[in-house]
Amino acid sequence: MDATAKVLRCLRDRTILITGSTGFLAKLLVEKILRVQPDVKRLYLLVRAPDDAAAEQRVLHEVVGKEVFDVLREKHGADFHSFIKEKTTALAGDIIHQNLGLGNAQAKQLFEEIDIIISGAATTTFNERYDVALAINTFGTVHICQFAKQCAHLKLLLHISTGVAGNGEDRLILEKPLQMGQALKKGRCLDIGAELELTNKVKETLITERSGIVSSQQLEKVAMKELGFKRAKYFGWPNVYTFTKAMGEMLLGTMTGDFALVIVRPSIITSTFQDPFPGWIEGIRTIDVLIAATYEQKLPCFITGRIIDSIPGDMVVNATIVAMATHYDDVRTQAIYNVTSALQNPLPCNVLDESTHAYCLINPHVTDHKSFDDTNMRKLWGSMGAGRGDDGYIFNFDPSSINWRLYLFNTHIPAVLKS
Numbered sequence: 116m117d118a119t120a121k122v123l124r125c126l127r128d129r130t131i132l133i134t135g136s137t138g139f140l141a142k143l144l145v146e147k148i149l150r151v152q153p154d155v156k157r158l159y160l161l162v163r164a165p166d167d168a169a170a171e172q173r174v175l176h177e178v179v180g181k182e183v184f185d186v187l188r189e190k191h192g193a194d195f196h197s198f199i200k201e202k203t204t205a206l207a208g209d210i211i212h213q214n215l216g217l218g219n220a221q222a223k224q225l226f227e228e229i230d231i232i233i234s235g236a237a238t239t240t241f242n243e244r245y246d247v248a249l250a251i252n253t254f255g256t257v258h259i260c261q262f263a264k265q266c267a268h269l270k271l272l273l274h275i276s277t278g279v280a281g282n283g284e285d286r287l288i289l290e291k292p293l294q295m296g297q298a299l300k301k302g303r304c305l306d307i308g309a310e311l312e313l314t315n316k317v318k319e320t321l322i323t324e325r326s327g328i329v330s331s332q333q334l335e336k337v338a339m340k341e342l343g344f345k346r347a348k349y350f351g352w353p354n355v356y357t358f359t360k361a362m363g364e365m366l367l368g369t370m371t372g373d374f375a376l377v378i379v380r381p382s383i384i385t386s387t388f389q390d391p392f393p394g395w396i397e398g399i400r401t402i403d404v405l406i407a408a409t410y411e412q413k414l415p416c417f418i419t420g421r422i423i424d425s426i427p428g429d430m431v432v433n434a435t436i437v438a439m440a441t442h443y444d445d446v447r448t449q450a451i452y453n454v455t456s457a458l459q460n461p462l463p464c465n466v467l468d469e470s471t472h473a474y475c476l477i478n479p480h481v482t483d484h485k486s487f488d489d490t491n492m493r494k495l496w497g498s499m500g501a502g503r504g505d506d507g508y509i510f511n512f513d514p515s516s517i518n519w520r521l522y523l524f525n526t527h528i529p530a531v532l533k534s
Contacts, residue, residue: 129229134232134234134259136235142183144233149187159204162205167205174383183391210258213258232273245342248343249362256366270374271374277381278380290453303350374446374447377439378451380452382455383424385426434496437499448497451491452489455514
């Protein structure tokens with residue numbers, strides 16, 4: 116059996132719970148699974164909604180109703196909606212709650228059905244409120260892992276993190292677990308429980324001091340954002356997003372169960388390279404804000420590092436699926452993959468200059484001049500056997516197959532400007 120067939124076999128008859136289902140990456144993931152393996156048993160899609168009916172409407176409009184599903188829609192024709200109804204179930208829930216906010220009866224049913232959990236829910240806002248980012252990115256992982264431990268037949272929990280969460284002060288970000296309490300700044304020890312207590316204490320103080328003031332909610336919002344930035348900087352992270360994602364990884368690493376744990380850390384995610392078609396993106400994302408602003412002559416320059424490490428969204432999804440299949444039966448195994456262009460140096464500043472007619476300034480807070488070790492990811496790609504007669508490119512995540520200049524000029528920038 117070749118590697119691609121093994122991946123497809125792993126997906127066959129599986130029941131998968133996906134959190135963060137309305138996100139950009141999750142939409143690509145749901146579409147890919149349904150397109151390449153229509154014999155998947157069921158995808159449970161957790162979304163924030165008041166009830167399951169509202170959750171179903173969100174999935175229909177914000178997920179399967181999007182352009183990225185056009186290839187699958189054309190493939191099934193008039194049967195598309197019945198296929199979607201047969202293979203997907205929307206769940207109203209939220210990872211900030213115990214049992215993901217599900218009712219007892221519903222949770223018990225899932226405990227008996229779920230084979231795989233893909234943890235994709237996150238707030239990706241760099242300047243998010245500290246309390247909100249902690250609840251979702253940090254303690255949300257605890258609730259997901261607690262839920263996973265109650266699933267009788269669960270074989271794998273896959274957590275989507277971020278490559279820039281960092282691990283230590285090394286210039287090379289390794290594919291290794293983050294150690295509990297390890298800050299990026301030497302001499303500082305991180306206590307996650309104390310961070311939650313600090314946040315609650317600051318909020319309580321604000322409520323006491325600002326009671327009766329009309330704008331108290333806005334003041335609390337500003338204070339929480341400032342606190343998140345200060346705490347992230349104090350421990351060595353550039354923003355509250357990467358800081359709280361790192362803490363989420365730390366907690367996850369201490370909560371192993373009788374299932375494999377896989378952590379995928381993508382770098383900056385860009386538009387699709389080829390699957391289901393080139394150039395699909397949703398909204399303006401990260402560096403795309405700068406590209407769009409300079410194109411519209413609203414920004415004469417933008418600040419960046421010497422190299423911006425990025426990876427197309429479909430390659431992240433393909434790596435995720437292959438990693439999932441590879442470790443499906445590896446009980447108690449923990450594997451980490453930096454899904455990155457690594458040494459390919461995809462977006463050097465001079466290319467961005469040519470494409471946007473802007474000039475760049477060095478800012479260590481974008482890449483911090485770090486690079487990513489991708490040894491595990493390259494081994495994973497090698498296991499697909501692509502180039503040796505296998506059909507591994509169905510799940511292509513090889514950054515060396517990208518002509519970055521052509522991709523940028525002909526695919527990504529037009530996609531950004533179109534969105």
